[in-house]
Each structure stands twice: as C-alpha cells, then as structure tokens.
Amino acid sequence: MHRLPDGAWPVMLTPYRDDLSIDFNAVNEYTDWLIELGAAGLFSVSLSSEMYDLSKDEQLVLARHVHERAAGRAPVVASATARGDWRAQADRVAEVAATGVDAVVLISSLVTPPDATDSAWIDTVERILDAVPGVDLGVYECPLPFKRLLPVQTVRWLAQTGRFTFYKDTSHSLATMTERLNVIGDTRMRLYNAAISSLVASMQVGASGLSGYAANVYPDLVSWVCRHASDADQTDVLRVQRVLTMVEHSINLRYPTSAKFLLDASSRLRWRARSRWKPEAIGDHEGEPLRQIAELVRDFDLGRADLHPSR
Numbered sequence: 001m002h003r004l005p006d007g008a009w010p011v012m013l014t015p016y017r018d019d020l021s022i023d024f025n026a027v028n029e030y031t032d033w034l035i036e037l038g039a040a041g042l043f044s045v046s047l048s049s050e051m052y053d054l055s056k057d058e059q060l061v062l063a064r065h066v067h068e069r070a071a072g073r074a075p076v077v078a079s080a081t082a083r084g085d086w087r088a089q090a091d092r093v094a095e096v097a098a099t100g101v102d103a104v105v106l107i108s109s110l111v112t113p114p115d116a117t118d119s120a121w122i123d124t125v126e127r128i129l130d131a132v133p134g135v136d137l138g139v140y141e142c143p144l145p146f147k148r149l150l151p152v153q154t155v156r157w158l159a160q161t162g163r164f165t166f167y168k169d170t171s172h173s174l175a176t177m178t179e180r181l182n183v184i185g186d187t188r189m190r191l192y193n194a195a196i197s198s199l200v201a202s203m204q205v206g207a208s209g210l211s212g213y214a215a216n217v218y219p220d221l222v223s224w225v226c227r228h229a230s231d232a233d234q235t236d237v238l239r240v241q242r243v244l245t246m247v248e249h250s251i252n253l254r255y256p257t258s259a260k261f262l263l264d265a266s267s268r269l270r271w272r273a274r275s276r277w278k279p280e281a282i283g284d285h286e287g288e289p290l291r292q293i294a295e296l297v298r299d300f301d302l303g304r305a306d307l308h309p310s311r
C-alpha cells in the first residue's frame with residue numbers, strides 16, 4: 001500500500017520575473033534546493049504558490065513543471081482549486097491528475113457552498129471519487145476563501161475510502177489532530193500539520209510532518225525537527241522548533257512576499273521579493289529585520305552535526 005513519506009512538505013512559493021510572469025528557471029532551482037535540503041515531498045499550487053492568482057492554465061503548467069523537475073526524487077501534490085458542481089470539480093481533478101502529480105488536493109471550503117451540511121460535502125466528494133477512478137486525492141483546509149475544518153467523522157470517512165493519501169490539517173489544535181489521527185489509524189491517509197509551533201507534539205501523536213511556511217524557507221531545519229521529534233532528550237529539537245516558530249511569525253503578515261525576501265537573504269537562491277497576491281514591495285523597515293533573522297539563524301549554534309545531512 002503506497003503511502004506518502006514523513007517529513008517536511010514545503011508549500012512551494014512561486015517565483016516571478018519583473019513582469020510577474022512565472023520564472024521557471026527559478027522554479028527549477030527552488031525545486032532542486034528543497035529536495036537537496038531534505039524535503040520529503042512538495043505541495044505545488046498551494047495557497048503559498050498564490051494559486052488563486054494563477055490562471056487555470058498556469059496552475060496546470062506549474063504542477064507539471066514541478067512534477068517533471070522533481071523527477072521521482074520527491075512526491076508532488078497539487079491543488080485542484082475547483083469550484084462548481086461535482087462534475088466541474090471532477091473534470092478539474094482529472095486535468096490536474098494528468099500533469100502526473102502524486103495526489104490532487106481538494107480545498108475543503110470549495111467542495112460545497114459554505115452552508116452545505118457535512119453529509120452534502122461527503123456526497124459531493126463521493127461523486128468526484130467515482131468520476132476519477134485511480135486518482136489519489138488530498139484535502140487542504142485552506143484558510144481562503146474560508147477555513148472549513150472537517151469533523152472527525154468526515155475525516156474517518158475520507159481515510160476509509162482508501163483514496164486519500166494527503167491531509168493538510170490547519171486546525172492548530174493538538175486535541176483535534178489527535179482525534180483525527182485516531183480515526184485515520186493505519187489507512188493510507190497521512191496527516192501533515194500546518195503549524196510549526198506544535199510540530200513535535202503532533203508527530204508524537206502520529207502526524208507525518210509539517211506542510212507549512214517554515215518548510216519553504218528552512219526545509220533542512222524542519223526535516224531535522226521531524227527526524228528528531230521522538231528523541232528522548234527534547235532540548236535541541238524544541239529549541240530549533242522555537243526558532244522556526246519565530247521565523248514563521250516574522251513572515252506571516254506580509255506573506256508570501258516576506259518569505260521570498262527571506263529566502264533571498266538566507267539561501268543560495270536569488271529571488272525577487274515580488275508577489276501577485278500582495279504586490280507591495282518590502283522596504284527596509286520590514287526587510288532589515290528579515291535580513292537579521294537570516295543572520296541569526298545562520299549563526300545560531302543549533303548544536304547538531306547531522307543538521308544538514310545532504311550538503
């Protein structure tokens with residue numbers, strides 16, 4: 001039974017040229033860099049990829065491009081961002097699946113209208129599943145257009161279909177994740193926590209890793225935390241998690257432009273801090289603290305020899 005791997009799952013940022021067209025050379029370099037620094041898998045066409053600001057065609061081209069560049073070195077999942085009735089959503093799922101990605105991710109709040117019941121939600125997903133046999137799926141509780149957190153009985157149903165391999169949990173609640181993991185059990189579905197601040201605790205109750213912002217800029221550190229989440233001595237792993245929590249907090253407000261700025265300051269990648277989603281530039285007022293955070297993390301004695309195993 002094929003399962004997605006544990007670890008860091010970056011929600012890939014989209015690099016742009018000056019004219020805000022997608023810079024595919026930078027996509028290649030970013031894909032290679034994430035994999036080289038230990039990403040377990042890649043979530044392309046995510047909210048961080050500015051999926052709502054990409055055309056339907058761009059979403060497909062980007063998903064295919066990342067899948068081909070990853071070339072089997074890491075699994076790739078991508079959102080369907082489908083709206084409309086179950087037929088329209090199933091058609092879109094089929095288009096995204098044809099790009100070759102390992103799973104097509106449904107946005108929980110797009111599956112049905114906001115006031116739909118949980119049983120209507122399940123009914124719609126059931127029809128989509130029947131229309132696309134053989135396609136693996138995922139769920140992302142994306143905060144936009146609004147956050148639809150699924151009740152535990154729906155999570156159980158998803159897991160028991162055997163068709164869902166990826167679940168991006170944005171509950172930010174350890175109790176909710178624990179309850180969900182209990183019903184997911186030994187099925188194919190893997191639950192990835194979006195919150196770096198509870199990563200270690202969530203892995204101790206069975207989460208498979210992090211699918212969140214911190215993994216976009218420090219994939220090596222997030223991978224390391226995932227690998228050491230069950231260490232007997234938690235001092236170092238909680239120290240690294242705390243630093244990453246601070247990093248994530250510092251990029252939250254102006255995200256994703258801020259994350260691109262930080263990536264440019266902290267890594268070998270040269271990125272323009274430009275986004276379609278939040279087009280305002282990052283000036284020195286916000287930029288200088290991000291540069292200093294990059295320095296701090298670079299100089300920080302994280303104290304472990306195996307921090308960068310693939311370098």
Ligand SMILES: N[C@@H](CC=O)C(=O)O
Pocket residue numbers: 047142143170194195212
């Ligand atoms: N950080 C946000 C968006 C994640 O995808 C959240 O967790 O809600």
